[in-house]
Amino acid sequence: MQESSHTSFKKHTDTQLTLGLAVSTLLFIGMGISSQNVLANPFLPSTTPASTVGSCPAGHKMYYIGANPPAYSPMNSQSLSWTNGNPSRTFTFVEASGNKTFLINFPLLLDLNNNYGGTPPFYGSINGATTSALNLVHNSPDPKTNHSLNISINRPVSKVGYKIQDLDSTVSSRRVPYIEQVDVSANQGQLTFNANFHTINTARDIVKAIEGENCSTGECTIDAAWSYNIADALLNLKHSNELTQRNSPHAVGYSDFYFCLAPPKLIVKKQLDGNRVNDNNNNRDQFSISISNATTPLKTFVTSGSGQAITNDNSGVVDLTTSTTYTITERVTNSQNNGDIANYNAAYTCNNATTGSTTVMPTAAMTYNAAAQTRSFTLSNTTYGDEITCTITNSPSVPLSYTFAGIVFNDNGGITANDSTKQDISATFTGNRSYYNGVFDSNESGIFASGLQIRLTDCSGSNIVSTSPNPQTVSSAAASIGRYSFSVSPSALVGKSRVCLVQTEPSAWEYSEDTTTNTQEVALVANVYDYKTEKDSSGNVTRNLDFGEVKAANTALVLKKSQYVHTCDSALNYSNIANTNQPTTGFSSNPANNVEPGNCIAYKLEAYNRSHVDLNEVKINDSLQRTPVESVFNLPKPLGNPSSVFRSTNTSAPIGENGIIISDGFNLLKTPASSTEPSKATLYFNTKYGSKNINP
Structure with a gap:
């Protein structure tokens, strides 16, 4: 800002500036805002949507806080007000689609000067400097960062920004009391500048006043902006004084705060739980997923791959329109045109990454259309800022085979067997909930030994005929050590209500103690074909097909x-x-x-x-x-x-x-x-x- 002996904050310069307040006096270089890819977010745009300075991308909704709302639609606005001296305030936009909040916070405030309108930060205008702004006035005893400004929004934003008023320098008695600088590099912000009063770095995120160049109200206003950011991300600006040859007050103001919410977005994903019904080189099932509104198809994708593997498994990001109903439909396609989605069970989940949205996620089962041989569900009432992911999962409704799979593992909780700890009853063992609990945990490993075998039996001693070896030696491969898997045709289990997995230990066996029984009985359940160890929502094991072992030094x-x-x-x-x-x-x-x-x-x-x-x-x-x-x-x-x-x-x-x-x-x-x-x-x-x- 400038040096003054009057509370009106008039400028003192060697030459009276007569530049008007028109935007044409400012040199705005293209924003070129880079996206902040904080997380691997699938909704993160690959390129920044085009928009002019201080405005939103076309079709996005603006939320504005200030005295001069721009001519933009759609927009929700409110005035900028502030209690003098308060370091923060949250502004709330109350809407039927969910409240949107905008936090303005000053976590750092140093060398404040209270003589120019109140205790900073304060709202108002400073004569010759700022208009309808949130003002900071600082003394300049030495170069330092004298305040920091954070903003955050409770929604993922496509753009957010504000104006910075009166960033300058001055000369008094041939000395320079201050050179102001703003820095938004911490969160990939971008700045404009006025070449008459400022310099800007190559990354366009640090603007520094030119030594001795002092501006009047509106002459050196610049814009700060950030592109796509996740909800509640803190976007930081640092304001500093870069040179002090004498102590003098200087001011800067912030105004015209805004953020933009993109139209609702949708990603549809496809998964398979089990193999395809038709799956050979002459006739292989694929899945065609389409997204449409009442009259127009928006996006269709067709899967590829074989067996249970799915490639080309999602729609990518599809832009939606608010207050519109969309139908997501899937069908089976193959070369012999004998695909019917009824050959597959179907389940789906839809989740909105934007918390607080009033958009209702669909929960009803998918609707089957016998004539079209398709299944579908609808999605409605979406709103700005929604980031919705729907995943459709299919499994064959007529099983190709039953599977029984598990692992023989060292149930040591990651504790190496050692004679020195054989008598240890401390929390090393008792506090390790993975140790000797009969459950295969992430910190434990499978076991292989020659002669370590698993049999699939009828629980009366007879082996069941399977398409895989029975009995079978557990896997010795590094990626699957200790694992076994049986594949059984439905005909081999006709009339059976249970099967048993039986472990046979080798004669030379260093694991002296079982943490599970050597026979695991499995009750066969109607319409369930894949049997493995399973847990309930509380983490309790409801079915265990694994076999736990420990060495003598790790006995219970x-x-x-x-x-x-x-x-x-x-x-x-x-x-x-x-x-x-x-x-x-x-x-x-x-x-x-x-x-x-x-x-x-x-x-x-x-x-x-x-x-x-x-x-x-x-x-x-x-x-x-x-x-x-x-x-x-x-x-x-x-x-x-x-x-x-x-x-x-x-x-x-x-x-x-x-x-x-x-x-x-x-x-x-x-x-x-x-x-x-x-x-x-x-x-x-x-x-x-x-x-x-x-x-x-």
Whole structure:
């Protein structure tokens, strides 16, 4: 701006400028705005739609905030008002098609000067500088970025912009107090400039005032604009003072804010879930998808490919018109003209990437036209800014075959088996929800071993005839290691309500523990032909055709044994004995040395389930010492916690005899989802250390 000693902000220049306010005094170079491809957005235009400075592309709707709405249609406008000193405000356009919001925010405000109309930012006009603008006035103690301006809109915009008033410099007493600059390079913005007062960089996103060139109201107004951007993207401008030879106030104003919404857009995609019904070189089904309004076809595309593979699988972006009904129709085409869409089941989904839109997505099933052998659905009530994607998925209504597929996998949750962690019951295992859960997770891998086979059976021991090998060795290929797949004709399953997948492990097998059963039973469901592991919306497995394994060091059950040496107290209360370092003072995992014959040793066996599946019918066996000194069971009687671990009817060796302590079969529940503490069960028993040596 300029230097002044008056609140009217009159200009002080060496030569009085007499240029008028007509647009012809400004040199506007072509905008050439580059698109901001923040995301791989299929609706992102490959080229920027043509439009003049400060206007929208033809057919797009403008939303304007300011004092002088342009002659443009369609448009929704409101005035620019502001509370002095507030750093931000959201302007809302209330419409039946959904409210549109425009945020103006100043996250950085430095060196503010309050003497020229109020506390910045403030709305109004500054004599000799700005008109009907949002004004910033700064002191210029040194070169710096003195404010930053962000704008954002809650819709994907085809264009957005505003005017920048009075970007200049001046000379006073042969010194330059300021040289203003604006920079919109952060988000691929573009700027115009006036060659009488400005310079512009090659990228056309930084405009700097020419040293000492001072302009009057309207003489050096420039435009900032951005092309396509996703909803809620922050578009940034930095305003700076580039030179200070003396401190002086300068001002800049922002006005005529606007954004543009493109007409509604649609992409239709095609997918296949299963192979084509007709699929040979002489007669192969393809799918023709058309988009039309009541009278005119807009776009038709025909797929290519074979089997389940689809190429040329989408319509590309199709521009729609607001308040119009569109019909999306699909038909089957082939060289023998015997294609009927009724040969395929059909499902579709339509989603609008623009949140807040009142456009109603279609939900009714596709309508079948028997005469035309087509299916269709309609889409209506679209509005500006809509970005709608509809995907049609087909599967053969008459199956070509049943498939049963799964994987044999290492259910280790990504934890390498290591003897050093065999007894680890910490969150490394209990907090890893993928470890030992019976489910193939993304951090786990398949297993291959020679002789590792899967059979498809009738659940009575007989193999089912399939078009793939049965039994079959799991895949050894790197991309599909551990996987198997059976293909079965419908005739082979006539009269069967279930099948079983049976895993056969090789004789030399390093995976000592199963996390799933070796037989997976599958109930056959009417009109379901593809069977694989499936989960519900909550992530719970509803069908499992996979086989989980772990190595010995990654076993679920962890047993810990400790001992307490005492003088044969037959009334000993096991649960009152503390855990200590010395076995003579409490239960300890350290060895008991120099135990005198005739003394007693109480034992505590703790069983932990560090996994994420329940362990059923766990049994603990422990043989008493016979050599070189014999031990016998002694009172008090063994005790289990919970009581199901050891009952009074237990068949372990009796008190006073040497033998084996055997727990009852008990269950250890999986580690709770809300905790990293493993489930635990405890078995206590007491022994008397013998008084005589026994030959081995």
